[in-house]
Amino acid sequence: MSGTTIQDHDDDHVDDRTRQVIRQLTDGADRLSFPLPRTAPFGPPAEYAELRSKCPVAPAMLHGKKSWLISKYDDVREALQSHSLSADMSHPDYPLSPGMKASLAASGPGAGSFLKMDPPVHDDLRRMVTRDFMIKRVEALRPKIQELVDGLIDDMLAGPKPADLFQALATPMPNTVICWLLGVPQSDHAFFQDRTTYFFRRDVPAEVALRKSKELNEYVYGLIDDRIADPDTDPEADILSRLVVEQYREGKIDRRTVQGIAFLMLVAGHETTGNMSALGALALLQHPEQYKALGDDPSLARGAVEELMRYLTINNEPNWRVAKEDTVIGGQKIKAGEGVVPLTFSANRDEGHYTDPDVLDIRRPDRDHLGFGYGIHQCLGQPLARVELQVFFSTLTRRIPTLRLAVPLEEVPFKTNADIYGVNALPVTW
Numbered sequence: 489m490s491g492t493t494i495q496d497h498d499d500d501h502v503d504d505r506t507r508q509v510i511r512q513l514t515d516g517a518d519r520l521s522f523p524l525p526r527t528a529p530f531g532p533p534a535e536y537a538e539l540r541s542k543c544p545v546a547p548a549m550l551h552g553k554k555s556w557l558i559s560k561y562d563d564v565r566e567a568l569q570s571h572s573l574s575a576d577m578s579h580p581d582y583p584l585s586p587g588m589k590a591s592l593a594a595s596g597p598g599a600g601s602f603l604k605m606d607p608p609v610h611d612d613l614r615r616m617v618t619r620d621f622m623i624k625r626v627e628a629l630r631p632k633i634q635e636l637v638d639g640l641i642d643d644m645l646a647g648p649k650p651a652d653l654f655q656a657l658a659t660p661m662p663n664t665v666i667c668w669l670l671g672v673p674q675s676d677h678a679f680f681q682d683r684t685t686y687f688f689r690r691d692v693p694a695e696v697a698l699r700k701s702k703e704l705n706e707y708v709y710g711l712i713d714d715r716i717a718d719p720d721t722d723p724e725a726d727i728l729s730r731l732v733v734e735q736y737r738e739g740k741i742d743r744r745t746v747q748g749i750a751f752l753m754l755v756a757g758h759e760t761t762g763n764m765s766a767l768g769a770l771a772l773l774q775h776p777e778q779y780k781a782l783g784d785d786p787s788l789a790r791g792a793v794e795e796l797m798r799y800l801t802i803n804n805e806p807n808w809r810v811a812k813e814d815t816v817i818g819g820q821k822i823k824a825g826e827g828v829v830p831l832t833f834s835a836n837r838d839e840g841h842y843t844d845p846d847v848l849d850i851r852r853p854d855r856d857h858l859g860f861g862y863g864i865h866q867c868l869g870q871p872l873a874r875v876e877l878q879v880f881f882s883t884l885t886r887r888i889p890t891l892r893l894a895v896p897l898e899e900v901p902f903k904t905n906a907d908i909y910g911v912n913a914l915p916v917t918w
C-alpha cells in the first residue's frame with residue numbers, strides 16, 4: 489500500500505490475517521487495548537512488523553473513527569510533517585479515547601498546551617519558550633546537571649541496598665531540572681516533587697490524585713501571581729518570569745495560558761525523561777558489554793542516548809492526528825476527517841530503514857530516530873532531554889560499574905498501558 493501507487497479508500501485488498509491484526513488494534517469485538525503490549529520487554533508489539541510488511545498504511549477503527557495506522561519509517565515522517573493533518577484534539581473528528589473525551593469535557597481544551605494545537609496559535613506559543621531550549625542555553629546547564637546527578641548517586645550509594653533507581657535517580661533528576669526552569673524555589677522542591685509524582689501516578693485513588701493535582705495547580709498559579717505582583721520581575725530569571733514580563737504584561741496571553749505552558753513543560757518533560765532514564769538504565773544492564781563500554785568511554789554517551797531513544801521509543805504513539813482535508817500518505821488516499829496514527833515505535837524498528845533494528849547498539853551511526861517526534865511538534869525540550877540523559881547514563885555507568893538488577897527481569901514492574909512506557913520501580917544493587 490505504500491510507494492507511489494495511490495490506493496482508493498477501501499480495504500478489499502487486505503488479507504484475512506492482516507484484517508485480524510487491524511481488528512486487534514481497533515474497537516472491534518476482539519480488540520486489544522491500545523497501545524498494544526510490548527514484547528520481551530523492550531520490543532514493539534509483534535503486530536507492528538506484520539503491518540509494515542503486509543499493510544504499511546492500514547485502515548482501522550479507533551474509538552469509533554475511521555483511522556489509518558502508519559507503520560513504515562518514511563510514511564511516519566511524511567505524516568508527522570504533513571500540513572494536511574491536525575494535532576488539535578478539539579477537532580470534531582479527532583479520534584478521542586473515552587478518557588480523553590471526559591477530560592476534554594471536564595476542563596476544555598488546555599490553554600497554552602500547544603502540543604495539541606495547530607498553527608498559527610501553536611507557532612506563536614511555541615516561539616515564546618523556544619529560547620529556553622536552545623542548545624547553547626541548555627549546554628550551560630550541563631555542569632549543574634552533572635552536579636545534581638552526582639549528588640543523587642552519592643545519596644543512593646550511601647543508602648540501603650537494594651535501592652529503587654527509579655525513585656532515587658530517575659524521578660528526582662528531571663523534576664529538579666523542571667523546578668530550575670520554572671523558577672520553583674529550592675525550599676519548595678520537595679513539595680513540588682511530591683505533587684508532580686502523584687500527578688503522574690495511576691495507582692492511587694482518584695480523589696487523592698485529584699487533591700494533589702489541585703494543590704500543584706494552585707502552587708503554579710501562586711508562582712505566576714508572585715511574578716505578576718512584583719514590578720521588578722527579571723525576565724531572564726526563569727520561564728515563568730519571562731512569560732509574565734514579555735507576554736502576559738504585554739497583553740499577548742492571559743494568566744491561564746501562562747499556567748498551561750508551565751504545565752505542558754511539566755507533563756511533556758518530567759515523565760518522559762524519568763522513564764527514559766530508568767528504562768534506559770535497565771536496557772544497558774541487560775547488555776553488560778555496552779554498560780561497561782559507556783562507563784569506560786564517556787564519548788559514547790551521545791550515540792548511546794540516540795540509540796536508546798530509538799530502541800525504546802517510550803512514547804506509546806500518543807501523537808495521533810486527524811486529516812483536515814483529503815490527502816495522500818504513503819501512497820494511500822486519506823479523506824478529510826479520518827484519523828491518522830503515526831506509529832513511531834514501528835518506524836524506529838523498520839528493517840527497511842535500519843540494519844538489525846531490533847539490536848541495541850550504542851555505537852550505531854544512525855541518529856535519525858523519531859523518538860522525539862518529527863515536524864512542527866517535534867520535541868521542544870529535546871536538547872535538554874539529551875543533556876540530562878547523556879549526563880545520567882555516562883555518570884551511572886562510570887560511577888557504579890557493578891550495578892545490577894536486584895530482582896529477576898520478570899519481576900520488574902513495567903508500565904503497561906500508559907502513554908509513556910517505563911517502569912514503576914527499578915530495584916538495583918551493586
Ligand code: HEM
Pocket residue numbers: 575602603604614752753754756757758760761764802803806807808858859860861862864865866867868869870872873
Ligand atoms: C526523553 C525525554 C522526552 C521524550 C521521549 C519526548 C518526546 C516527545 C515527543 C514524541 C513529542 C512530539 C509529540 C507529537 O508529535 O505529538 C514531544 C513534544 C514536546 N516535548 Fe518532549 N520529550 C522528552 C523530553 C522533553 C522535555 C525535557 C521537555 C521540556 C521540559 C519537553 C517538552 C516538549 C514540548 C513542549 C513538546 C510539544 C512541542 C510542540 O507541540 O511544538 N519534552 N516530546
